[in-house]
Amino acid sequence: MNKLQLKGLIAIAALASVFSSCRKDRITPDPVDPVAPANGIYILNEGNFSRNNSSLSFFSIASKTTTPDIFKTVNGRGLGDTGNDAKIYGSKMYIAVNVSSTIEVVDAKTAKSIKQIKLTNGGVDRQPRSIVFNKNKAFISSYDGTVSVLDTASLTVDKYITVGRNPEEMVISNGKLYVANSGGLDYANPDKTVSVIDLTTLTEIKKVDITSTNPINIAADNYGDIYVLAYGTDYPSKPKLIIIDNKTDAVKTSKDIDAGYGTSFIVVGDNAYYITDAGKIAVYNVKTEVTKSENFITDGTIFKAPYALAVDPVTQQIYVTDAIDYSSNGRLYTFNDAGKNQDVNKKGYVMDTGINPGTIVLLSK
Incomplete structure (x- = not known):
């Protein structure tokens, strides 16, 4: 989840939100949980913009050991400039390196490079941002206004789908791919749409006008909501939480939310987790549509610059990175389902990371 250091540059004032409650019925099946909890943790570190110093850290849960830059150790070269997203699909991990405009495909267990894919259009970098998967296809949003469709067997791009301006995160729900079009490179005129792509025809079937500008983060629940x-x-402005019905693709509601800039909205079961503007970890119940907790952390742990989140759906462990000052190495913390710091190394946190630890990837056994 790359923010290009926007967390350190942009402050958004926010107040605690009050959410109305309603009953929601589950209409889509739960996602299949991993067969085992995570036994390893990858951290994709963005590095500093235009410094060519992205890195991939790894922590072994079993041995409690850290490899500071496993990609460079294994492959003898760096990742490139501004690592933006990383996800595991099957036996491979896919890493989007934004400014270098590459997709690094590596073995998920060893980080050994399988293929580096350059995403360009007539020699112009597309700048990949986010990755999701469906039926042996990887969908990659890029700042040039496209979503690349990458075949995960051949590792070649089948087609490019034109969407809105500067697309960011994506999510799959009800047979459709939803793409947040930020328009973030045009500060005076950002985008305010979500593209809807039919996953059967691989075409954009509509753009949803959400009225609020600069959409970046997107998620889906098991009740038909995006x-x-x-x-x-x-400035100062409150971020908006917009909820879209995945059956009609119409906006259901829009609410103020005390989210920090660029935080992921991670839905696991009936709970969504996000970083607040005050640097806390909030929990929002997607079934009742009320804030369950304004701070999940119960042991007094304080972050300097909380940056990325991940949740293990098996153990309910919560992982949080701290960018500290956005220019030096960060840290990774883990908390149990009661919000208590799991001080595995007796130093208050799990591991030291690289600079701007923006994406957490859990490696299952």
């Missing part, structure tokens, strides 16, 4: 965080451009 959640979009839109940040606007005015």
Whole structure:
């Protein structure tokens, strides 16, 4: 989840939100949980913009050991400039390196490079941002206004789908791919749409006007709702949480939310987790549509610059990175389902990371 250090540059004032409650019935099946909890943790570190110093850290849960930059150790070269997203699909991990405009495909267990894919259009970098998967296809949003469709067997791009301006995160729900079009490179005129792509025809079938500008983060629940965080451009402004019905693709509601800029909205079961503007970890119940907790952390742990989140759906462990000062190495913390710090190394946190630890990837056994 790359923010290009926007967390350190943009402050969005926010107040605690009050959410109305309603009953929701589950209409889609739960996702299949991993067969085992995570036994390893990858951290994709963005590095500093245009410094060519992205890195991939790894922590072994079994041995409690850290490899500071496993990609460079294994492959003898660096990742490139501004690692933006990483996800595991099957036996491979796919890493989007934004400014270098590459997709690194590596063995998920060893980080050994399988293929580096350059995403360009007539020699112009596309700048990949986010990755999701469906039926042996990887979908990659890029700042040039496209979603690449990558075949995960041949590792070649089948087609490019034109969407909105500067697309960011994506989510799959009800047979459709939803793409948050930020328009974030045009500060004076950001986008305010979510593209809807039919996964059968691989075509954009509509753009949903969410009225709020600069949508970046997007997620889905098991009740037919799509959640979009839109940040606007005015200062001070409150981020908006926009909820879209995945049957009609119509906006159901829009609410103020105390989210920090660029935080992921991670839905696991009936709970969504996000980083607040005050640097806390909030929990929102997607079934009742009320805030369950304004701070999940119960042991007094305080972050300097909380940056990325991940949740193990098997153990309910919560992982949080701290970018500290956005220019030096960060840290990874883990908390149990009661919000208590799991001080595995007796130093208050799990591991030291690289600079700007923006994406957490859990490696299952």
